[in-house]
Amino acid sequence: MASKEIPYKIYLEESEMPTAWYNLRADMKVKPAPLLNPQTLKPASLDELSAVFCRELAEQELNDTDPYIPIPEEIRSFYKMYRPSPLVRAYCLEKKLGTPAKIYYKFEGNNTSGSHKLNSAIAQAYYAKKQGLRGVTTETGAGQWGTALSMACSYFDLDCKVFMVKVSYEQKPFRREVMRTYGASVTPSPSETTAIGRKILAEHPGTGGSLGCAVSEAVECAVSNDGYRYVLGSVLNQVLLHQSVIGLETKAALDKYGIKADVIIGCAGGGSNLGGLIAPFVGEQLRGEANYRFVAVEPASCPSLTRGKFAYDYADTGMICPLAKMYTIGADYIPAPNHAGGLRYHGMNGTLSELRHQGILDAVSYTQTDVFSAAVEFARVEGILPAPESSHAIRAAIDEALRCKETGKEETIVFGLTGTGYFDLYGYQKFNDGLLETYIPSDEELAKSLEKLPKVNG
Amino acid sequence: MASKEIPYKIYLEESEMPTAWYNLRADMKVKPAPLLNPQTLKPASLDELSAVFCRELAEQELNDTDPYIPIPEEIRSFYKMYRPSPLVRAYCLEKKLGTPAKIYYKFEGNNTSGSHKLNSAIAQAYYAKKQGLRGVTTETGAGQWGTALSMACSYFDLDCKVFMVKVSYEQKPFRREVMRTYGASVTPSPSETTAIGRKILAEHPGTGGSLGCAVSEAVECAVSNDGYRYVLGSVLNQVLLHQSVIGLETKAALDKYGIKADVIIGCAGGGSNLGGLIAPFVGEQLRGEANYRFVAVEPASCPSLTRGKFAYDYADTGMICPLAKMYTIGADYIPAPNHAGGLRYHGMNGTLSELRHQGILDAVSYTQTDVFSAAVEFARVEGILPAPESSHAIRAAIDEALRCKETGKEETIVFGLTGTGYFDLYGYQKFNDGLLETYIPSDEELAKSLEKLPKVNG
Numbered sequence: 001m002a003s004k005e006i007p008y009k010i011y012l013e014e015s016e017m018p019t020a021w022y023n024l025r026a027d028m029k030v031k032p033a034p035l036l037n038p039q040t041l042k043p044a045s046l047d048e049l050s051a052v053f054c055r056e057l058a059e060q061e062l063n064d065t066d067p068y069i070p071i072p073e074e075i076r077s078f079y080k081m082y083r084p085s086p087l088v089r090a091y092c093l094e095k096k097l098g099t100p101a102k103i104y105y106k107f108e109g110n111n112t113s114g115s116h117k118l119n120s121a122i123a124q125a126y127y128a129k130k131q132g133l134r135g136v137t138t139e140t141g142a143g144q145w146g147t148a149l150s151m152a153c154s155y156f157d158l159d160c161k162v163f164m165v166k167v168s169y170e171q172k173p174f175r176r177e178v179m180r181t182y183g184a185s186v187t188p189s190p191s192e193t194t195a196i197g198r199k200i201l202a203e204h205p206g207t208g209g210s211l212g213c214a215v216s217e218a219v220e221c222a223v224s225n226d227g228y229r230y231v232l233g234s235v236l237n238q239v240l241l242h243q244s245v246i247g248l249e250t251k252a253a254l255d256k257y258g259i260k261a262d263v264i265i266g267c268a269g270g271g272s273n274l275g276g277l278i279a280p281f282v283g284e285q286l287r288g289e290a291n292y293r294f295v296a297v298e299p300a301s302c303p304s305l306t307r308g309k310f311a312y313d314y315a316d317t318g319m320i321c322p323l324a325k326m327y328t329i330g331a332d333y334i335p336a337p338n339h340a341g342g343l344r345y346h347g348m349n350g351t352l353s354e355l356r357h358q359g360i361l362d363a364v365s366y367t368q369t370d371v372f373s374a375a376v377e378f379a380r381v382e383g384i385l386p387a388p389e390s391s392h393a394i395r396a397a398i399d400e401a402l403r404c405k406e407t408g409k410e411e412t413i414v415f416g417l418t419g420t421g422y423f424d425l426y427g428y429q430k431f432n433d434g435l436l437e438t439y440i441p442s443d444e445e446l447a448k449s450l451e452k453l454p455k456v457n458g
Numbered sequence: 459m460a461s462k463e464i465p466y467k468i469y470l471e472e473s474e475m476p477t478a479w480y481n482l483r484a485d486m487k488v489k490p491a492p493l494l495n496p497q498t499l500k501p502a503s504l505d506e507l508s509a510v511f512c513r514e515l516a517e518q519e520l521n522d523t524d525p526y527i528p529i530p531e532e533i534r535s536f537y538k539m540y541r542p543s544p545l546v547r548a549y550c551l552e553k554k555l556g557t558p559a560k561i562y563y564k565f566e567g568n569n570t571s572g573s574h575k576l577n578s579a580i581a582q583a584y585y586a587k588k589q590g591l592r593g594v595t596t597e598t599g600a601g602q603w604g605t606a607l608s609m610a611c612s613y614f615d616l617d618c619k620v621f622m623v624k625v626s627y628e629q630k631p632f633r634r635e636v637m638r639t640y641g642a643s644v645t646p647s648p649s650e651t652t653a654i655g656r657k658i659l660a661e662h663p664g665t666g667g668s669l670g671c672a673v674s675e676a677v678e679c680a681v682s683n684d685g686y687r688y689v690l691g692s693v694l695n696q697v698l699l700h701q702s703v704i705g706l707e708t709k710a711a712l713d714k715y716g717i718k719a720d721v722i723i724g725c726a727g728g729g730s731n732l733g734g735l736i737a738p739f740v741g742e743q744l745r746g747e748a749n750y751r752f753v754a755v756e757p758a759s760c761p762s763l764t765r766g767k768f769a770y771d772y773a774d775t776g777m778i779c780p781l782a783k784m785y786t787i788g789a790d791y792i793p794a795p796n797h798a799g800g801l802r803y804h805g806m807n808g809t810l811s812e813l814r815h816q817g818i819l820d821a822v823s824y825t826q827t828d829v830f831s832a833a834v835e836f837a838r839v840e841g842i843l844p845a846p847e848s849s850h851a852i853r854a855a856i857d858e859a860l861r862c863k864e865t866g867k868e869e870t871i872v873f874g875l876t877g878t879g880y881f882d883l884y885g886y887q888k889f890n891d892g893l894l895e896t897y898i899p900s901d902e903e904l905a906k907s908l909e910k911l912p913k914v915n916g
Contacts, residue, residue: 007472008538014465080466081550081841092539092613110568112843112878154838155550174883178843180890181834376639380612383539385570385636420570422880425632432638 009086010253017084018248021071021241024279025064025351027286030358032064032237032350033325036312041456044322052219052321053238054127054229060238067283069241071123078122078155079245082111087253088417092381094401101404103397104259105417106250106277107384112178113148115387115419116273117233120242121145124231125152134227135159139189139214141168142342143175144387144419145233150182160184161228163191163217167208175423189214196220196318210334211344216318234270235315235324235349243276250414251280261292263400265415267392268296268305268363269342271349277416282360295400296352296363297392299371301439302335304328304348305356305363309450311457313347323454326353329441330449336439339368341388341427346449366395367438372431374398375421387419388427467544468711475542476706479529479699482737483522483809485744488816490522490695490808491783494770499914502780510677510779511696512585512687518696525741527699529581536580536613537703540569545711546875550839552859559862561855562717563875564708564735565842570636571606573845573877574731575691578700579603582689583610592685593617597647597672599626600800601633602845602877603691608640618642619686621649621675625666633881647672654678654776668792669802674776692728693773693782693807701734708872709738719750721858723873725850726754726763726821727800729807735874740818753858754810754821755850757829759897760793762786762806763814763821767908769915771805781912784811787899788907794897797826799846799885804907824853825896830889832856833879845877846885 025031034043049058060069071079090103108116128136135158140146146162153160162184169176169188176186189209190197194217200207222230233239254261264281266274274296284290296305304327314331315321328347335344348356355361368388375391377398378384386394397415404411421428430436483489492501507516518527529537548561566574586594593616598604604620611618620642627634627646634644647667648655652675658665680688691697712719722739724732732754742748754763762785771786773779786805793802806814813819826846833849835856836842844852851873862869879886888894 009472011469014467081546112837112841114880151841155841173887174880177883177887177890181837181843181886183838379570379639380641383570383609383613385639422572422632425635428639429631429635432635 004257006089006257008091009088010257011086012084012249012252014080016252017076017079018245019071019076020068022244022248022280022283023063023067023069023241024283025237026067027283028354030354032354035322035324036456038314038319038321038323052223052230054124054131054133056127056130057124057238060241061236072126075123075126082118083245084249085110087250090382093378096381097398097401097405099401099405100408100410101401102410102412103401104412104414106246106414107417108246109384109387109417109420113144113151114422115144115148116243116246116276117145117148118151119245119276120233120239120272121148121152122155123242125149125156125158128229128231129156129158133158133229135161136229136231137161137163137218137222138231138233139163139211139218141165141211141344143168143172143423144342146184146186147175147178148233149231150179150184153184154182161221162186163189163214165189165209165211165214171426172423189217191217194220212316212318215316216320219320234272235345235347237349237351239272240275240279240349240351243272244279246273246276246416247278247280250277259412261414262411263293263295263413265295265297265393265396265400265413267343267389267416267418268298268348268352269389270345271352273416273418275349275352282355285360294361295396296361297396298363298365299335299339299343299392300365300367301339301441302329302344303365304346306365307446309453310353310357311453313453315347323456324350326350327356329446330452332452333449338437338439341368341424343389343392364396366392367440369431369436369438371395372427372436376431384417385421386417387421388424390418393417462715464547464715466549467546468715469544470542470707470710472538474710475534475537476703477529477534478526480702480706480738480741481521481525481527481699482741483695484525485741486812488812490812493780493782494914496772496777496779496781510681510688512582512589512591514585514588515582515696518699519694530584533581533584540576541703542707543568545708548840551836554839555856555859555863557859557863558866558868559859560868560870561859562870562872564704564872565875566704567842567845567875567878571602571609572880573602573606574701574704574734575603575606576609577703577734578691578697578730579606579610580613581700583607583614583616586687586689587614587616591616591687593619594687594689595619595621595676595680596689596691597621597669597676599623599669599802601626601630601881602800604642604644605633605636606691607689608637608642611642612640619679620644621647621672623647623667623669623672629884630881647675649675652678670774670776673774674778677778692730693803693805695807695809697730698733698737698807698809701730702737704731704734704874705736705738708735717870719872720869721751721753721871723753723755723851723854723858723871725801725847725874725876726756726806726810727847728803729810731874731876733807733810740813743818752819753854754819755854756821756823757793757797757801757850758823758825759797759899760787760802760804761823762804764823765904768811768815769911771911773805781914782808784808785814787904788910790910791907796895796897799826799882801847801850822854824850825898827889827894827896829853830885830894834889842875843879844875845879846882848876851875
């Protein structure tokens, strides 16, 4: 098998697509710590979670025993419209770098939402529809998640209410317009439509909003409207479960051609892409069947895995969602205003945090100028204009390939290319004009934002 | 074969990709009329064309005898980065329409240029590089062609000078930014950098420019700079030759599953996509091997095939390019300012015009509100956000499918989905807000713009 010629793009057949998601927690001996109810500080129950989330999604959130969860037929049909996604051999990038390394990327950007977010959006919309709900609410910052959810809700004829951080709403009118085209209502946050929104507007007139505020409005909107639930595009284990389709396809494609990865790299904000990509490979390793190096790549301006603390923290700035044990730089932390892409969450998915804590997951961080220079280098040889988030993984993959060039090792590097940058051209423009600034928080700044960790940590 | 289950997306293997372009003119008994030198009004010679275009491209332009022209290995390598493109079965659209028709679309939008234009851009850049040129010049309106050419030139390390219609330059800063990211220089036209630009600026201070003016600047820039040639993204036969890769892949995919098309539909501005898509099928028909219905779809606001005259006309408003015999509404015709997409060329590729004249090619036109409503309907069920240009073909395909619903005929409809609409959200926003207006030129307006046809028509 190993001598089979590797095409530029490996596409699986539809018949080779996964029929079940992989639930990594089932194979972990030391499980991630449970979510805690923010009032009682006791493990959140299924009923408590079901008040906010769809019932079956809440069940998935708590399930750390079943290794495989079947993908419903309706979701598999939708997946077939844009999946399997290609695993691409970066022949041109390898040549440009002059590296003996073999570089592959799993490209998730070939759908209108422009990213992997659609993999979980369609699952969450499906369960909402199955439960007989009228609609769902969510928040969006950069807009990838909101776009994905709008598409998914349009497909299942569900109402979709998106609270979009006001500054993003104003700066990215095209993102907003895509969501509207898919029938979603998009409200700039903070808004007059919720009590929390009115409170914040009264206290901070003219504010541009924040992700934490938009979460609070979306949750309030869900719990105060009959037939609505709140949905989320990252951080939660249910999201990583759905995103395992990325890793399962990647593994199937590598296996098909007898390719063995040495390093697997993904960008990490809340962890949805990284967790989905590495899940089946981590499972192999936990079962003693293989050995990989896993690398999380995050922005230097929001360094939860590289400089954060492993502790229980609030999942949202409004402190209404369950507490999670995770690497965090504090729920009040907000990246510098010049931060151009996503990956701006203060914490990290609990499962990935536990893997990091166990020494299974490496983590590195890069400044955004380093990231954009990798993005442009990649775009020019591989054609694809990457999202700034995805470009973190590109930067790390390039650096790994250059390391191989020094050592002469023919390693196989696999990374997740989560999406495209068509709606991120403000960032590219700043970079092209030499105006993009880097920001690295000081130790004092991080220590200060970590002062407010909840008392449950003792 | 015919009973084989049809996947949502038919991908060819790399080994099934075309190794030669198909030159339809070789199979035409009555050939398209020759291009004429605008000064002498005699057929343009290879040497005359080579002063403006790359030598091998000029040869391709004049070649109406060789049915197959091998695709150079370097171009095939580049094609492999984003091709083969999928032939998609529109299962969800069929279901939504309740039609017995089977609908397929060849999707060319899965590359960063966002359209099929890259198929010819990479070929033209290759021949420029092979000829030892330093760079190429071109014009761009909406920006798809400029983006594609920027990508192609970046790949072959050629300088790329794009003259972008000023009003578009200002309204589409993100299109401009993608081109800059790929290393192109983008100049708003009219500019102070050319004699013709300075003349126009003196005569029309504050003008937003036009495609015709941008062509003239690009040609002047090419002929007045050593080592440069001018390249063009549509209208020419060389472009249709390169775009035949669309039709060849489509035919190979249909043949692979034993599918026989009844109707083949493409949007048409200069004809690059339509000509490429239908070429091998028209060839079959001309050889008496099959029978299809071919439909060109154009905007009601720029109706060359449906309301134009079949005559020699200027290819550009500056009247410096060769004359072509084609369906035209006059070189001075400019679509109404509210026209949202591309497909704004006053004429049509000469080969397609000849096919229309021979009764082989049907043509229909739609207003842009009809087109955008089809775009939104398609996006919501098929996921892909289509370009306004492509949505003309969607509109026609939907109407054909609804006709089948009435008649009960199980016809197979194939259409070209040329690109994505990520940079066209101004148009979507207008449509979503109910502000998109339709425009249909009056007979008097068309008669007036046709008054200036060159005298060679007698």
